[in-house]
Amino acid sequence: MLLLGLSALVLAVSAASETGHPLLFVSDASYPPITYLDRGTPRGVAVDIVQALGRRMHRPIEIRMMPWQEAQDMVLRGEADALFPMSITEARRQTYDFSEPLLDLQFAIFTRASRAGIAGMADLPGLRVGVTSGGLPRQLLQPDPRIRLVIVEEYSAGFQMLKDGRLDAVVADRWVGTYELAERGIDGVKISPEPVANLQGAVAVKRGRAAELAAINAALRQIRADGTLARIIQDWQPKEVLFLTREQVNRWGAVAAFGLLLLLLGVVVTRVIDLRRKVAAHRAAENRINTLNQRLSLATRAAGIGIWDWEVPTNVLIWDDEMHRLFGSKRENFNGAYEAWVRALHPADQERAQAEVQDALRSRKPFHTEFRIIRADGAVRTIKALAEVFVGPDGRPQRMVGVNYDITEQKELEEKFLRAQRLDAIGTLAGGIAHDLNNVLAPILTAVQLLQMDLSPERRARLLETLESSAQRGAGMIRQVLMFVRGVDGDRVRLNPPELVREIEHMIRDTFPRAIVIESAVAADCSPVLGDATQLQQVLLNLCVNARDAMPGGGRLTLIAANVPVDASQAGRYPGARPGPHVLLQVTDTGGGIPPAISARIFDPFFTTKGQGQGTGLGLSTVQAIVKSHGGFVQVDSEPGRGSTFKILLPAAGGETAESAPPASEPPSGALPRGNGELVLIVDDEETIRQVTKNTLEAFGYRVLLAQNGAEAVALFTEHGDVAVVLIDMMMPVMDGSTAILAMHRIRPDAPVIATSGLTSMRDLAASIPGKVKHHLQKPYTAEKLLQTIHQALQS
Numbered sequence: 001m002l003l004l005g006l007s008a009l010v011l012a013v014s015a016a017s018e019t020g021h022p023l024l025f026v027s028d029a030s031y032p033p034i035t036y037l038d039r040g041t042p043r044g045v046a047v048d049i050v051q052a053l054g055r056r057m058h059r060p061i062e063i064r065m066m067p068w069q070e071a072q073d074m075v076l077r078g079e080a081d082a083l084f085p086m087s088i089t090e091a092r093r094q095t096y097d098f099s100e101p102l103l104d105l106q107f108a109i110f111t112r113a114s115r116a117g118i119a120g121m122a123d124l125p126g127l128r129v130g131v132t133s134g135g136l137p138r139q140l141l142q143p144d145p146r147i148r149l150v151i152v153e154e155y156s157a158g159f160q161m162l163k164d165g166r167l168d169a170v171v172a173d174r175w176v177g178t179y180e181l182a183e184r185g186i187d188g189v190k191i192s193p194e195p196v197a198n199l200q201g202a203v204a205v206k207r208g209r210a211a212e213l214a215a216i217n218a219a220l221r222q223i224r225a226d227g228t229l230a231r232i233i234q235d236w237q238p239k240e241v242l243f244l245t246r247e248q249v250n251r252w253g254a255v256a257a258f259g260l261l262l263l264l265l266g267v268v269v270t271r272v273i274d275l276r277r278k279v280a281a282h283r284a285a286e287n288r289i290n291t292l293n294q295r296l297s298l299a300t301r302a303a304g305i306g307i308w309d310w311e312v313p314t315n316v317l318i319w320d321d322e323m324h325r326l327f328g329s330k331r332e333n334f335n336g337a338y339e340a341w342v343r344a345l346h347p348a349d350q351e352r353a354q355a356e357v358q359d360a361l362r363s364r365k366p367f368h369t370e371f372r373i374i375r376a377d378g379a380v381r382t383i384k385a386l387a388e389v390f391v392g393p394d395g396r397p398q399r400m401v402g403v404n405y406d407i408t409e410q411k412e413l414e415e416k417f418l419r420a421q422r423l424d425a426i427g428t429l430a431g432g433i434a435h436d437l438n439n440v441l442a443p444i445l446t447a448v449q450l451l452q453m454d455l456s457p458e459r460r461a462r463l464l465e466t467l468e469s470s471a472q473r474g475a476g477m478i479r480q481v482l483m484f485v486r487g488v489d490g491d492r493v494r495l496n497p498p499e500l501v502r503e504i505e506h507m508i509r510d511t512f513p514r515a516i517v518i519e520s521a522v523a524a525d526c527s528p529v530l531g532d533a534t535q536l537q538q539v540l541l542n543l544c545v546n547a548r549d550a551m552p553g554g555g556r557l558t559l560i561a562a563n564v565p566v567d568a569s570q571a572g573r574y575p576g577a578r579p580g581p582h583v584l585l586q587v588t589d590t591g592g593g594i595p596p597a598i599s600a601r602i603f604d605p606f607f608t609t610k611g612q613g614q615g616t617g618l619g620l621s622t623v624q625a626i627v628k629s630h631g632g633f634v635q636v637d638s639e640p641g642r643g644s645t646f647k648i649l650l651p652a653a654g655g656e657t658a659e660s661a662p663p664a665s666e667p668p669s670g671a672l673p674r675g676n677g678e679l680v681l682i683v684d685d686e687e688t689i690r691q692v693t694k695n696t697l698e699a700f701g702y703r704v705l706l707a708q709n710g711a712e713a714v715a716l717f718t719e720h721g722d723v724a725v726v727l728i729d730m731m732m733p734v735m736d737g738s739t740a741i742l743a744m745h746r747i748r749p750d751a752p753v754i755a756t757s758g759l760t761s762m763r764d765l766a767a768s769i770p771g772k773v774k775h776h777l778q779k780p781y782t783a784e785k786l787l788q789t790i791h792q793a794l795q796s
Contacts, residue, residue: 022060023212025050025203026080029065030154033236034085034103034201037065045175045236046085049102052202055194057220068134075206082212085201087136097207099216101200103233105138106174109192110181112162118169120194125665127168127572130158137171140196148335153313166316171196175236178200197691210286227280308387310338310400312361317341326383326404328375346372346380353494364389372408383755384409414625444471475780489767494653497561497583498522504540506558508548515554522561527652529583535626536585542619543587543646550591550644558585568650574633578651582632585648594638602636623648672784673791675702678724682706682791683713683740684734684756692726696783697790710735713745724753725793727777727786730757738769752793756781 014726027035027046035044042063054061064071064080074080087105088098111118120126121199125146131138133151150167152158155176161167163186170177174191181189204222205213205606208559223229310316313338324331327344334340345353349371352481360367367387372380387402451463505520512518529536549558552796562582571577589700594602603624623646628632631651659723680702686691687708694704707713709732717723726744730737741753758779775793777785 003070004170022062023054023082024080025061025082027063027065027084027085028068028071028269031076031173032070032183034173034175035065045232046102046387048232048235049229050084050203052232053219056222057215059215066548075204078206081209082216083204086204087201088201089136089199091139092204094514096204097209097213100205100220101202102220102229103119103201105199105201106170107196107199108174108177109194110159110162110170110189111168111179111192112165113188113190115168118193120190121196123192126164126168129165130161130170131172131474132158135172136199137173137196139644141171150337151315152714154724156184157314158183159189161185161314166314194718209686220416222731229422247605251275261618267425293650304405306404307436308402308404308570312397312400323404326381326406327373328377328379330376331697337617339639340423344373344375346374348372352555357400360387361390361400364391364397367402380404382411389503441474446485462581492530492532495533495536498584499528500533500536500540501585506542507541509596512544512548512557512607513554516548517556519556520559521564522559525563526561527563527581527583529630529650530653531630531650532626536630538550539623539626539648540585540587542605542650547589547591547644549586550589550593553589554584555643556587557590557742558588560588562586564649577633577649578631581652582649583652586648587646588643588645589590590643593640593642593644594636595640599638603634606688615635628714634710672700672787674700674787675790677701677702677703678794679705679720679722679724679727681713681716681720681728683710683732683737684727685709685727689729693786696786701789702790709733710737710743713740714747717744717751718747723756725752725790726788727756730755741769741772752796754793 007678027042029035029037029042033044034046037043042065046065050061051062067176068072071080071083075083083096085097085102085105086092086098088101109120109124118127121141124141125144126148128148128150129141130152132143132153138149138151141149150158150161152170155172157179158170158172159177160165162170169192172180174195178184184650203213203216205216205495210341216790217221220229225238239729245299269633301309304326306326307320308323309318317340318328319327319331319334319339321331324334329344330339342350342354353369353371356369357367359365367385367389369385370382371385373381383404384407385402385404387396387400390399390401392398434624451460455463501520501522505518507729509518544557551557566577566579566581568579568584571579577767590695595732603620615630624634629646629652632649635647636650637647681699682690682693682697682704684693685708690706690708694706697704705716707716710728711734713726713728714735719728726741727738728740737755737757741755742749746751752775754775754777755773756777756779774796777789781789
């Protein structure tokens, strides 16, 4: 029994070694007649050849069809044994080992029969040439940037575009091209005399698979020797013959058609009257359509609305005349592709706008967005876009049709309105700000008088600390107010909602009556939102000012930031809202509440319950407009005598929780950098600033020159060639900082410049003289910050 078991095991091992594991061959699923799927079954001349190889190899094989790029990836990852048929090129020999040739492949140029002047590849520059995305023709033509390649999903679509005049030529394998033309019944197409390339197709394996390649080559020699290979190729030849003799077939068809017309003459006569009636109806309908098209064209031109149509699979983009007017382009220079629209987008909006297009294609939802463009004349305009996605029978997007119109003036008016409303809100805080500034100035004035007396070192040090803390508090208040009044409208960035709440909380604590208790509750895991920081601050401030006015005798004001979900039923009650994760910004007061009789009107522009001169009635309408522009919505809960709650819900931006940047660490006071006799030019129209800065720098080892305006600074800079760094204020009489910096830059482009200002933001400083200033100091600044910045400028 033991001997019988061992014998069976040996036989099994022997059989397994003869047959081996099934060889997996992969190929392109849409490359007829070479390889393709016919109702789920692999078909084609190359499929028949591989099946014949499997029979000669006495080894099971499996054939799978898929997109060509996916097939290549499977072989390179070792998930498939062989790829067929692949054209042999020197570049591909670096990646694959090839069998002996299976087929002769000729890549030809197909053009319309009526088109003259295209003999070979040298005639293709400037023409629209259709190729598939992953095939060899694209690799052969892509090195010549003058050829306008148009990517088609399948060759059948490319030949239809060629026939319709949307392409000038198609480059394809001759087998594939002639098969598609015959199968689809497309005529009026010819093959140019000069081929793009003559190559050979073979079985490709990953480099190093010598055993499989040797077995394939041995089987290939057998089917070539016994005539199997030639018979397979001959069986697939009729498709090409039919194409090559189509002109003859057309002539024979004309003769046959003439005889058939004679036979059918009686039938035609009886139908002439009916045909004329149908033609008349068709012409009437065509006239109505033309009239409607003319009216539509006039209406869109009058409204400034451009219409566009994008065929997604073929990447053909069609613009009407109004679209070209909006973008400042000329029809003859427009290449009719999606990339032309992308190139016109403002660089800051390109990534977002393209992501929104792809999101619309994936979700099949309407495409609604705004973006900036740079016209051909250099003008920047803001465009509103609305579009719908149309899908084919297979559920994949086929077309995207939409309209564009210019909203630049509308956006400018909105910005002016929001800025005016922001100033109105700041005006309501003026009394509180004046009160707090007086509180800041009082200890400063007192401490200055005390410092003139003979005090102990300890007491003098405490007074200096009081002076510093009061000055820092006053500077912080001024900085906050200036930041809010000036604002930065229009930029949508990832924002940290808790930080927005904390900034508003700090502002109202300094300005609201002490009888109002201010509380806040912010979630540690609060998601970021995509928005305009200044506008969202304006929303919160408007709601806080309304809450303050609702509690003249004092009360409690609560600010909340948290994550909340919004379901479809909730979003459906607010136009433009979408379900999904949202961020809640909530303002609650304990005032008198909103009477039911006026609750429906609170968001109406200019509606107010305040007395004459106490309110504009624009606060809540501004809140609603800003929140809607951010894709959010506002909810109000109020009951007379029990206060009001305003809930702002904004779509969460996704990704990781936004974190506010940690405060920059200040160096220890004992480690302040000292100078080594470097010459510093100080330019400021304030005498006290010049003198204090001069004394500070001289105490730390620097030499100093002083100038009270830009003109004096340029003269001193020219006279003293050893100026190591320039510290200059941006707002001065005679010659301002920007002009002086440009003049000094022409004299010595390498001289470090530190720009200072008490009003202009750092971003504004950089924008006014791009590339000339790398270091900035915001007034008021400390001696520590001054010395650190000068040291950094000298080191750079």
